[in-house]
Amino acid sequence: EPEVTQTPSHQVTQMGQEVILRCVPISNHLYFYWYRQILGQKVEFLVSFYNNEISEKSEIFDDQFSVERPDGSNFTLKIRSTKLEDSAMYFCASRAVGGAGYTFGSGTRLTVV
Template sequence: EPEVTQTPSHQVTQMGQEVILRCVPISNHLYFYWYRQILGQKVEFLVSFYNNEISEKSEIFDDQFSVERPDGSNFTLKIRSTKLEDSAMYFCASSEGALYGYTFGSGTRLTVV
């Protein structure tokens, strides 16, 4: 079964540092997403991406966040200056089309110290 692959599985960074979380979506999927889940809390939508541009973003996705699809296979989430409250599991997801279920990756656990 095709998978969404995320790297690294765990990243520790100092407050104020930039981090890039990487994702390889399923190859024939056209829609890409980032979600996050703070420990013990709900899964929260961050951003959706289609046709090389952001199609929707939440209030969480402020100017500190950006996404990119640099080479046609990778999909990245960058946080420019991390804060303690950015500590969470970050999940990448992709879907074949807007009418299909999403496939989520296993996540990157980001710890900001």
């Protein structure tokens, strides 16, 4: 069954450093998303991406964050100057046009120390 692949599974970074989280969505999907889940809290929407541009972003997704689809298969989330409160699980998801289900990856656990 097709799946969304995220790398790395766990990243530890120093406060103030930049991190790039990587995702390979399902090949025929055209909608891409990033969500995050702080430990013990609900899954929160960060950003949606379609047709090579951001279609919606939450208030969490400020200038510290950026997304990119550098080639035909990868979708990345960059966090500049990480803060302690950025520690969370980050999930990538993708969806086909007209598709019902959003397929999530297994996530990247980001720990900022």
